[in-house]
Amino acid sequence: MKNIVIGRYVPGKGFLYDLDPRTKLIALLVLMAATFIIDELIHMAAAILLIGVILVIGRISVKRVYLGLRPLLFLLIFTFAFQILFNTQGDLLFETPLYYSPITLGLVVVIVLIWGFTKRFIKFKLLYFLATVFLSLFVLNTFTEPLVFATGTFSIYEDALEMALFIMLRLIIIVTLSTILTITTKPTDLNLGLESVLKPLKVIRVNTEEIAMIISIALRYIPTLLDEANKIMLAQASRGVDFQEGKLKEKVMQIVSLLVPMFIISFKRSDELANAMEARSFIPGHPRTRLHLLTWKTLDTVVLVVSLTLLISSISIRVFL
Amino acid sequence: MKPIIEIKDVSFAYSKQQDVLKNVNLTIQKGEWITILGHNGSGKSTLSKLLIGLLKAKTGTIHVDGIELNEDSVYDIRKKIGIVFQNPDNQFVGVTVRDDIAFGLENLQIPREEMIERIDKFSKKVDMFEYLNKEPQQLSGGQKQRVAIAGILAMKTDVIIFDESTSMLDPKGRKKILEYMKQLNDEGTTIITITHDMKEAVSSDRVVVLKHGEILKVDTSTNILRDKTTLEQSNLELLLPLELLHYMDSNNVDHQSLKDFLWASSLNV
Amino acid sequence: MGIKFERVSYQYQGIDQRGYLAIGDINLSINAAGEFITLIGETGSGKSTLVQHMNALLLPTEGRMKLFGLTIDKNTKKNKKIKLNPIRKKVGLVFQFPEYQLFEETVLKDIIFGPKNFGVSEEEAIKRAKKMIEVVGLDESYLSRSPFNLSGGEKKRVSIAGILAMEPDVLILDEPTSGLDPMGRNALLEVFYDIHKTLNKTVIIITHDMNTVYEYAQRALVMREGVLVYDGDPLQLFSKKNIDNWNLETPDILALSKAMETKFDITFSTPPRSRKALFTEIKEVLK
Numbered sequence: 120m121k122n123i124v125i126g127r128y129v130p131g132k133g134f135l136y137d138l139d140p141r142t143k144l145i146a147l148l149v150l151m152a153a154t155f156i157i158d159e160l161i162h163m164a165a166a167i168l169l170i171g172v173i174l175v176i177g178r179i180s181v182k183r184v185y186l187g188l189r190p191l192l193f194l195l196i197f198t199f200a201f202q203i204l205f206n207t208q209g210d211l212l213f214e215t216p217l218y219y220s221p222i223t224l225g226l227v228v229v230i231v232l233i234w235g236f237t238k239r240f241i242k243f244k245l246l247y248f249l250a251t252v253f254l255s256l257f258v259l260n261t262f263t264e265p266l267v268f269a270t271g272t273f274s275i276y277e278d279a280l281e282m283a284l285f286i287m288l289r290l291i292i293i294v295t296l297s298t299i300l301t302i303t304t305k306p307t308d309l310n311l312g313l314e315s316v317l318k319p320l321k322v323i324r325v326n327t328e329e330i331a332m333i334i335s336i337a338l339r340y341i342p343t344l345l346d347e348a349n350k351i352m353l354a355q356a357s358r359g360v361d362f363q364e365g366k367l368k369e370k371v372m373q374i375v376s377l378l379v380p381m382f383i384i385s386f387k388r389s390d391e392l393a394n395a396m397e398a399r400s401f402i403p404g405h406p407r408t409r410l411h412l413l414t415w416k417t418l419d420t421v422v423l424v425v426s427l428t429l430l431i432s433s434i435s436i437r438v439f440l
Numbered sequence: 441m442k443p444i445i446e447i448k449d450v451s452f453a454y455s456k457q458q459d460v461l462k463n464v465n466l467t468i469q470k471g472e473w474i475t476i477l478g479h480n481g482s483g484k485s486t487l488s489k490l491l492i493g494l495l496k497a498k499t500g501t502i503h504v505d506g507i508e509l510n511e512d513s514v515y516d517i518r519k520k521i522g523i524v525f526q527n528p529d530n531q532f533v534g535v536t537v538r539d540d541i542a543f544g545l546e547n548l549q550i551p552r553e554e555m556i557e558r559i560d561k562f563s564k565k566v567d568m569f570e571y572l573n574k575e576p577q578q579l580s581g582g583q584k585q586r587v588a589i590a591g592i593l594a595m596k597t598d599v600i601i602f603d604e605s606t607s608m609l610d611p612k613g614r615k616k617i618l619e620y621m622k623q624l625n626d627e628g629t630t631i632i633t634i635t636h637d638m639k640e641a642v643s644s645d646r647v648v649v650l651k652h653g654e655i656l657k658v659d660t661s662t663n664i665l666r667d668k669t670t671l672e673q674s675n676l677e678l679l680l681p682l683e684l685l686h687y688m689d690s691n692n693v694d695h696q697s698l699k700d701f702l703w704a705s706s707l708n709v
Numbered sequence: 710m711g712i713k714f715e716r717v718s719y720q721y722q723g724i725d726q727r728g729y730l731a732i733g734d735i736n737l738s739i740n741a742a743g744e745f746i747t748l749i750g751e752t753g754s755g756k757s758t759l760v761q762h763m764n765a766l767l768l769p770t771e772g773r774m775k776l777f778g779l780t781i782d783k784n785t786k787k788n789k790k791i792k793l794n795p796i797r798k799k800v801g802l803v804f805q806f807p808e809y810q811l812f813e814e815t816v817l818k819d820i821i822f823g824p825k826n827f828g829v830s831e832e833e834a835i836k837r838a839k840k841m842i843e844v845v846g847l848d849e850s851y852l853s854r855s856p857f858n859l860s861g862g863e864k865k866r867v868s869i870a871g872i873l874a875m876e877p878d879v880l881i882l883d884e885p886t887s888g889l890d891p892m893g894r895n896a897l898l899e900v901f902y903d904i905h906k907t908l909n910k911t912v913i914i915i916t917h918d919m920n921t922v923y924e925y926a927q928r929a930l931v932m933r934e935g936v937l938v939y940d941g942d943p944l945q946l947f948s949k950k951n952i953d954n955w956n957l958e959t960p961d962i963l964a965l966s967k968a969m970e971t972k973f974d975i976t977f978s979t980p981p982r983s984r985k986a987l988f989t990e991i992k993e994v995l996k
Contacts, residue, residue: 307535339535342577353766354809357802358871359826361794376822379812383857387808388530395531398492398523399544399591402515408549410542410556479890481860526888580752607888610752610917611958636890677891680961680984687988695995701972705965 128305134418135177135303140312142419143300146426153433154292160281162436163288169429170295179299187298188291192245195287202283209278217259219269226262227255306338311411329403336392344385351380443503444470444520444598444630445491450500452486460486461653464500470598473621473631475641475661478650479675484634485526487650488603491632492521505598519548522592526604528584529576537563537579537587538572544595562590566620582613589620599630606640618643638679641665642707649674665706681706711741711911712763712800712879716772719758731758732935734772739763741777741799741878744911745902747922747943750932751956756915759932760881763913764800765793776800777878798827801877805884807861807868816842816859816867817852823875834874841870844908846900862893866900873904879911880904886918894918898925923947923960924983931955944980962987 135143154166174181234251241247256273301309314331321327355376356362362373445468452461461483468474478484489495491502493514502509504517522544525531534540538559545555563569566586576584585605592600602621606614622643625631633640641647647664649656651674657664664670666682678686681702688699714737720728732755739746750756761767765776773782776796785791804810813819820841821834829837842851845866851859856867865885872880882901886894902925905912916922922929922943929946931939933955939946947963959967966981975994981987 305535307539335535336533339533339576343529346577350804351809353761354802354804356766357764357797357804358810358823358875359794359797361826376812380809384806384808391525391527391530392533394489394494395525396533396543397494398518398525399533399595400515400518400547401543402547405547406549407546408552408555409546410539410552410559412552480862480888480893582752604888611919612751612956638891672892675890675892677895680965680987683984684965684988684991688991691992693992693995698969698973698991698995701969705968 127301129183129302131178131303133176133178133303135173135179135299137416137418138303138422139413139415139419140304140308141315141413141415142422143304144309144312144316146422147296147300149426149430150296151293153430154289156430156433156437158285158437160284162433163285166292167288170292173299174295177299177303179302183302184295184298188294191290191294195290196245196248198286198290199283202279202286203275206279206282207274207276209276209281212275212277212280214272214274215260217256217271217273218263218267219259219271220262220266221268222266223259223262226258230255230258307335307411308413310335310338311409311413315413326404328407340388340392347384348377348381351377351384354380442470442506443467444472444505446501446503447487447491448501448503450490450497450502452483452490452495452498459498459653461490461497464653464655466648466655466658468599468630468632471625471628471630472646473625473633473644474646474648475644476632476634476648476650477636477638477641477664477671477674477676479636482650482674483653484650485603486653488523488601488632488634491601492518492523519595520597521599521601522595522597523601523603524585524588524592524605526607528581528588528608531588532576532584535575536572537568537574537576540576540587541591541594544591548595558594559590562593563587565593566590580610580613582609582616585609585613585617586620589617593624597629599632600624601632601634603634605633606635606637636676638665638671638677642679649676679706710777712737712739712777713775714738714762714772715774717762717769717774718771719762719767720770730935731755732762732932732937735759735937737930737937737940739879739913740911742909742911743905744913745905745925745927746911746913746930747926747928748913748915748930748932749917749919749922749957754932755935756932757883758935759937760802760883760913760915763879763881764802765796766802794827798875799877800879800881801872801875803869803872803880803882803885805887807856807864810868810871811856811864814855815852816854816856816870819856819867820852820871820874823871827875837874837876838870841873842867844873844900844904845870846896862889862897865889865897869900877910879913881913881915883915884917885914886916886921901925919947919958919960920962923963931957944982966990 154163157163157166174184230251234247238244238247260273304312310331313334314327317325317327317330352362355373360373360376365373445466447464447466450461450464451459453459464487476484476487486495490497491504493509505520507513507517509517532540533543541559541563542555545558550558559572560569563572566589568583568586568590571579571583579587588605589600602617606617609617618640621631621633631644633644635641641661642665644661646658647661648658649664649670656674657667657670659667665679666685668678668683668686671678677683685699685702687693688695714735717735718733719731721731722728748756748760758767762769762774763776765781768781768783768786770783773780775781777799779791779796781791811819813822817835817838820838821831824834824837825831838852839849842849847863847866847870851863851867856864859867869882869885885901886897889897898921901912901914904910914921926943929939929941929943930937931946938955939951947957947959951957952959962981962984966977966987969991970976977990977994979990981990
């Protein structure tokens with residue numbers, strides 16, 4: 120439970136560490152907006168290149184960013200597959216017939232089963248999955264006889280490919296940027312920056328200090344709660360709960376046996392925490408002084424100007440070209 | 441001497457249930473060290489929550505440093521009383537040790553320069569200066585409790601309540617916290633310890649024994665420590681040398697120098 | 710049979726693949742019945758990691774263990790055919806906080822949850838629940854109550870009854886008496902001693918209380934920085950050398966009897982291990 124990668128600060132040096140959290144937050148928003156505005160593949164390539172440059176100058180290991188991306192692999196594959204299968208706009212790029220017969224379908228089932236049983240031994244799961252998909256398509260495409268009861272076509276359209284590519288690249292860019300932010304910014308600083316960036320919302324009566332306090336406490340207690348969830352799981356496993364197995368009814372029971380203790384402990388914890396905070400003179404909504412100060416440097420201005428320039432140029436390209 | 445805390449006829453009940461505290465009367469002097477002993481569920485912790493206004497008494501009054509505790513004065517009173525709770529994990533508010541000590545100071549709106557000064561000074565006092573940048577997950581329970589103490593010391597309260605603060609610690613952590621209690625009391629802080637560990641009661645000036653929400657007895661610690669009847673009524677146990685002393689008395693075993701020895705050794709456990 | 714550790718190590722996998730060795734090179738053998746063992750060590754010394762191996766909640770990253778005839782090593786995890794659940798029935802582990810396991814509406818349902826998971830019929834499980842609630846010093850009237858409206862001590866007893874109803878051969882308790890008042894603590898320790906005596910089970914208690922070690926245990930284990938540094942008689946454990954090296958507290962009875970021996974130049978024929986024994990001894994000596 121100690122290897123959660125997303126949202127985890129990693130101590131280090133480099134210009135990304137020196138930046139003010141406010142700068143990083145605003146730059147993140149601005150650059151994210153820019154990636155949604157550009158719609159040419161060449162511009163997207165430029166954006167990826169820029170990210171690469173940031174990673175190199177900021178001395179952030181690509182492996183770390185990949186670890187941050189990994190939980191999203193499923194989402195990436197899903198959107199890609201969805202676009203390819205259902206988007207039929209633009210020029211037709213590729214088309215091939217598929218023959219459905221008991222034999223071909225049977226073979227596909229066998230392939231999928233083999234994949235299901237063997238995938239845990241394979242290191243490159245994504246590649247292995249893609250290989251399975253291609254093999255299935257190949258089977259459906261090649262074995263034409265006998266007993267074909269239906270035929271279909273597998274086709275890829277230009278727009279589908281482009282859309283799929285764009286969505287993937289955008290997701291990658293957004294996640295990479297956010298990962299850079301969380302890796303290089305201490306949770307306390309991040310929170311302070313967030314509070315400061317959100318300050319304009321005070322006009323519409325949003326209590327930004329309270330939001331910041333809630334986030335800070337969440338940051339503080341996430342590791343504790345994960346640890347606790349782990350212990351509860353072990354305690355129930357000691358009573359014979361086998362989380363790997365069980366029918367649906369048992370599964371429900373297993374989840375209840377985790378959730379009830381989790382809720383009860385969390386409520387007790389938050390109650391005690393509230394007491395401890397009040398006892399130390401915390402009054403919600405009251406002004407407080409701050410230990411941490413944010414200092415704005417020239418570097419921050421430079422980064423902000425560059426980010427804004429990128430956003431403005433992407434807008435101009437979209438509007439005028 | 442001027443009393444710092446005066447509790448008069450205080451009763452308390454959680455909505456419509458039985459009284460958890462019944463007609464409690466207690467006066468605590470400035471600079472005193474008082475131990476509140478009692479069985480699980482005797483109302484010890486309820487009493488400490490009443491003192492800092494986390495709970496509201498059903499009847500009776502509480503005065504702290506001459507000010508009556510009510511809805512208006514509660515925030516001023518919390519500036520005078522600090523409390524270290526039982527569970528080290530549920531009172532660590534900051535993301536780091538430094539932030540946690542700062543939390544109370546930020547609430548009191550202490551200027552930043554002074555905050556830094558106080559954090560340095562009081563983290564040194566509880567030997568946690570080297571740990572200022574550490575996160576709570578990297579600390580032991582005893583270390584977290586020391587941070588809690590530093591947080592309260594930095595707020596410069598007159599009274600510190602230790603509400604079963606050592607019960608979740610290992611012997612090493614417990615010993616250390618006890619040392620700080622002694623040291624702080626020597627320096628003039630009023631200390632209230634809530635516990636069922638007799639060893640914590642030895643160094644205090646007076647002891648209160650609670651049973652089912654009522655004060656069974658208030659007396660000097662030397663008198664309470666050997667009062668087998670009172671202690672056992674509240675699920676407590678005599679310290680071993682005193683139990684032996686009691687045994688000798690009730691069995692008419694006469695050996696004066698052994699008795700003197702037992703009495704002396706009970707005081708330096 | 711029973712529990713046997715052969716050079717068992719466990720490394721936690723941290724961020725950055727940097728490992729953290731929680732326990733190292735542990736050799737240990739525990740009988741399936743009749744032992745009364747206390748396990749001590751500072752916070753973070755690996756006590757909990759060690760006992761979580763005993764019922765196969767954690768599997769060694771090095772070395773191997775034999776738990777009731779089943780050999781377990783680092784390859785066991787990959788082999789889906791090996792079922793670990795039968796081990797958890799044999800070795801009952803009670804966690805420090807009863808809140809970790811209590812979740813049902815009634816005490817009865819909570820106690821029969823474990824046995825039912827191990828395939829015991831509802832009828833039989835209820836029979837066991839009725840028996841075990843008495844064993845832990847409560848009565849049948851508790852069975853219909855909600856586990857959440859009980860006092861801390863009662864919750865603890867119910868959580869122990871829930872493990873006992875699985876009828877394990879070995880019962881492990883992680884700091885079962887912390888936070889209880891002295892009489893509550895003594896009463897619970899008597900319950901454990903009773904379980905050990907009358908049901909002939911092996912009982913292992915993790916504790917910080919040296920008096921428990923000295924007054925109850927037949928065997929003491931000491932963990933220090935992930936290493937098992939002592940496995941033997943609790944009487945010999947508290948030598949001056951060990952107390953100094955391992956930062957142990959001296960048990961009250963031992964401290965007092967030693968002090969009396971020096972002060973009054975007497976010797977106890979057998980070192981007293983209970984308050985009662987000390988009193989009887991002192992009478993003899995003073996005669």
